[in-house]
Amino acid sequence: MVGGAFVFCYRRRSVATYWIGAVEIVAQKVVRKQLPGKLQPRPFHYKFSASRSAALYCGQRSMAPLAAEYGTPLYVYSADHILDRLQLFQSSLAERDHLICYAVKANSALALLQMLARRGAGFDIVSGGELERVRAAAPDALNRVVFSGAGKTADEIDLALEAGIFSFHVESEAELEVLAGRAARLRRKARFSLRVNPDIFAETHPYISTGMSEHKFGIPIAQARRIYRAARSHRWLTAHGVSVHIGSQISSAEPFGAAMTRVAGLVRELRKDGISLPCVDAGGGLGIDYERASGFDPAAVAEAYLRSIEQALEGLNVRLVLEPGRFLVAQAGALLTRVLYVKKNGRKTFVITDAGMNDLIRPALYQAWHEIVPVQRRSGRAVTVDVVGPVCESGDFFARDRSMPPVRPGDLVAILDAGAYGMAQSSNYNSRPRPAEIFVQDRKARLIRRREEMADLLAPEIELM
Ligand code: LLP
Numbered sequence: 512m513v514g515g516a517f518v519f520c521y522r523r524r525s526v527a528t529y530w531i532g533a534v535e536i537v538a539q540k541v542v543r544k545q546l547p548g549k550l551q552p553r554p555f556h557y558k559f560s561a562s563r564s565a566a567l568y569c570g571q572r573s574m575a576p577l578a579a580e581y582g583t584p585l586y587v588y589s590a591d592h593i594l595d596r597l598q599l600f601q602s603s604l605a606e607r608d609h610l611i612c613y614a615v616k617a618n619s620a621l622a623l624l625q626m627l628a629r630r631g632a633g634f635d636i637v638s639g640g641e642l643e644r645v646r647a648a649a650p651d652a653l654n655r656v657v658f659s660g661a662g663k664t665a666d667e668i669d670l671a672l673e674a675g676i677f678s679f680h681v682e683s684e685a686e687l688e689v690l691a692g693r694a695a696r697l698r699r700k701a702r703f704s705l706r707v708n709p710d711i712f713a714e715t716h717p718y719i720s721t722g723m724s725e726h727k728f729g730i731p732i733a734q735a736r737r738i739y740r741a742a743r744s745h746r747w748l749t750a751h752g753v754s755v756h757i758g759s760q761i762s763s764a765e766p767f768g769a770a771m772t773r774v775a776g777l778v779r780e781l782r783k784d785g786i787s788l789p790c791v792d793a794g795g796g797l798g799i800d801y802e803r804a805s806g807f808d809p810a811a812v813a814e815a816y817l818r819s820i821e822q823a824l825e826g827l828n829v830r831l832v833l834e835p836g837r838f839l840v841a842q843a844g845a846l847l848t849r850v851l852y853v854k855k856n857g858r859k860t861f862v863i864t865d866a867g868m869n870d871l872i873r874p875a876l877y878q879a880w881h882e883i884v885p886v887q888r889r890s891g892r893a894v895t896v897d898v899v900g901p902v903c904e905s906g907d908f909f910a911r912d913r914s915m916p917p918v919r920p921g922d923l924v925a926i927l928d929a930g931a932y933g934m935a936q937s938s939n940y941n942s943r944p945r946p947a948e949i950f951v952q953d954r955k956a957r958l959i960r961r962r963e964e965m966a967d968l969l970a971p972e973i974e975l976m
Pocket residue numbers: 614616617635659660719756758759760794795796797834835836837838873877931932936
């Protein structure tokens with residue numbers, strides 16, 4: 512790590528590295544000794560039996576019996592791991608006034624929201640629906656909600672005003688006018704931050720990069736000062752902060768620091784105008800190492816990230832709000848699926864699983880890499896396969912030309928790092944009921960969402976008479 516920056520790079524893996532399972536267990540023991548509390552860098556890991564066969568575990572629970580009990584496809588989350596990640600942020604920021612607003616869009620399971628709210632987290636929402644989720648899971652946390660999004664409707668704004676949320680993140684002048692009008696009508700003060708667009712390049716997939724002038728998000732930072740000044744005279748608006756979110760799955764601290772430096776400049780300019788903003792919201796976006804190749808150390812990554820933000824804000828004495836999604840939940844989750852068939856078409860070998868792109872769309876949508884491992888390892892030579900689902904599209908794949916240990920029909924495989932934007936982006940495409948979800952905490956496994964049934968899919972529909 513150099514100058515507070517972290518960079519983790521991506522490499523393709525050979526099958527030999529699957530033996531990393533063994534090394535990982537030892538490494539985890541070593542790392543755990545060095546980290547505070549019981550931080551576990553990897554919730555999914557292999558355990559070896561006396562016969563040297565390896566079985567995949569989530570925390571202390573073996574994955575195979577979970578599949579037998581709850582069926583497949585199944586989302587399995589380590590609740591312990593999520594709490595560890597939250598704790599990482601909270602303890603690093605213990606010395607300063609801060610609020611962690613978990614980005615609900617990453618994984619909006621009610622049990623997860625409840626668990627995070629109990630640990631003091633707030634929430635970043637982007638719709639009236641997400642507001643209702645927070646209300647259902649943790650009504651006491653409504654005053655810790657920030658509302659982002661470029662297209663809020665008047666109804667959604669009313670809902671959030673009535674709920675008394677912490678702050679609106681306003682993304683255009685037109686939206687600020689609507690907010691002012693609704694606040695006046697309801698006679699409720701609206702606390703707002705302008706979400707500024709700092710025009711910063713964050714190296715990530717183009718679909719999830721949001722902080723450049725060509726993107727739809729935010730207000731050009733150069734216009735913000737004028738808008739804050741104009742809003743000052745509005746009786747029902749209170750300027751409460753400034754927010755920024757430059758993208759997602761960002762693997763270096765630099766762009767965060769650069770964006771914050773611009774934001775800090777704006778805060779200083781506004782002070783000269785007599786406008787003193789109490790909060791700065793740095794958004795989310797901190798990435799993880801999907802490719803698991805580079806000795807990723809979450810504590811060091813979080814620390815470098817926070818340091819780059821805090822350095823930029825030095826001397827400003829503002830409350831720091833963060834909106835992490837992926838970093839808290841991605842590595843805590845795996846999609847457990849069963850192999851239905853293994854077949855050859857020409858030179859290609861396809862492993863067809865009972866999970867499909869409707870259950871996890873990230874590989875199809877962002878060409879995302881997810882590590883895929885057998886739950887029970889078989890001996891034998893590695894094979895190069897495409898791991899695909901049953902959905903009727905060639906885009907329905909989890910991995911292409913991937914070197915994997917051999918698998919057979921009936922075997923279980925786990926698609927790792929699927930805790931963020933997995934279930935949250937799932938659909939019923941091909942009329943496929945969505946998977947069940949479970950939490951693993953200590954030795955206990957708990958169902959947090961039952962598997963959908965066809966009746967759930969058909970319920971809203973109206974047949975012709
Ligand atoms: N705050 C705002 C305003 C956001 O738009 C987002 C994510 C976050 C926070 C949380 O970002 P995170 O910490 O999770 O990177 N579906 C894509 C990711 C989309 C991210 C959208 N915005 C994926 O699967 O990679």
